Amino acid sequence: MTTLHLKDWRHRWSWVQRRWFMVPARGTNAALLTDWLLTMSLCVGLASILPVSIAVWALAALFSVAGYVWLALAITQAGPPAASPHLTAWDAALLSFAVSFGVQTAGYLGAFSP
Template sequence: MATFHLRDRAWRPPMLRSSSRTEPRQGASMAVLCDWAMSTALCVGVSAFLPAAVVPWILAAMLNLAGLVWLGVALTTAGPPFKRGRFTAWDGSLLSFATSFGVQAAARLGLLGA
């Protein structure tokens, strides 16, 4: 049976742990969010060179592919999908898919002028 040592830092509640352990998690979270924003910006930038009639559909397809790439990264390296208070590659995948579906919905409603 496992015993809990009161002086062991790993078993302290999160509010009693030192703040130095929470800093890298916030930095990693922001790194994932910035990487997702850069991949979305790349998709928008590439689709800007296309004819206006096909931009929404190609943009949605590229965002969907970016979501699949994020999903592949999440499956191979990110660990569990739900980490409270932290963005992971799973969240990047969900954001890419949601953005893709939003672009498709806006294109079908005629909001993008296509």
């Protein structure tokens, strides 16, 4: 039976390696989230100049289009969607589609009607 030695040097080294690899991922996550938020704010800005009656549906459509753009970016430039320690364009595409579906659901439920 294997025992766990807390003073084992391999255990400490793996913790140091994990800590060292996670620091650059924070910057990558922040950069991707910043780009995604800028994309979403552009969609909101474009939808805000439309009449109120179609603004919600146009906003949902713009979020969906942004999701497809992020998906195209992920397919052409990003690596595989799994086993990445930080956020990728795949995650941004999923976030865009989730926001689009959320806006559509809220629109159907009448959350934006006066």
